[in-house]
Amino acid sequence: MRKPVVDYREFRLSRLNEPRFSHLKLLGGWIVYFLMYFLTEHFIPVERCHVVHCALDDIIPFNEYFLIIYCYWYALIVLSLLYFLLYDIQSFRNLQIYIMIVQAVAVIIYIVWPSIQLLRPTSFERDNFLTRMMAFVYAFDTPTGVCPSLHVAYSLGIASSWCHRKESPWHLKAFMILSAVMISLSTAFVKQHSVVDILAALPLGILAEYLVFWKKIGYPKTRSSQCP
Secondary structure (H helix, E strand, C coil), rough: CCCCCCHHHHHHHHCCCCCCCCCHHHHHHHHHHHHHHHHHHCCCHHCEECCCHHHHHHHHHCCCCCCHHHHHHHHHHHHHHHHHHHHCCCHHHHHHHHHHHHHHHHHHHHHHHCCECCCCCCCCCCCCCHHHHHHHHHHHCCECCCCCHHHHHHHHHHHHHHHHHHCCCHHHHHHHHHHHHHHHHHHHHCCCCCCCHHHHHHHHHHHHHHHHHHHCCCCCCHHHHHCC
């Protein structure tokens, strides 16, 4: 097993400002996001929300098998951040800052222009494990705050972070690009997002791409950030 570039066994909260551990402060962005997510989900009246819909939404059928890909997104975020945290600190910083940018912009949009989609089926044609899981997802994830889609925007960031690494082989880069495409499609097939939400996430991803990988905001590249 490869040795991590940072020995996190030595981490203490009192050492958070040390250069070798300072990147961990970026994880605080998730705390802010979940707080804002809770506020936007529970304190913006549905009556204020704008319905997001386009003709393509009516053509795309519901397919519960895409739930597997839709949920794969959660694992992809965790595993990508964990791998970078252990073996490539600069890529961890890049991806986390990318995520924070799209989180911040998306939440502002959700507040200024609240959105809702009314695409979910009222009943399922089939009764199986996936449709029961889909009903569970519908129950805890409201159809508000959907445009732009964070599922899509995060996927763009993950694929971009892997593709910008010189150490990533071409087949891994291809797999990450394919993952981003399939995850984006899955949001429409499980009726969690409109095609409009998917398209709206693209300029958001371009903005984060520009700031992180072209303007290189956040942290400079250092020798300690490289893979051994």
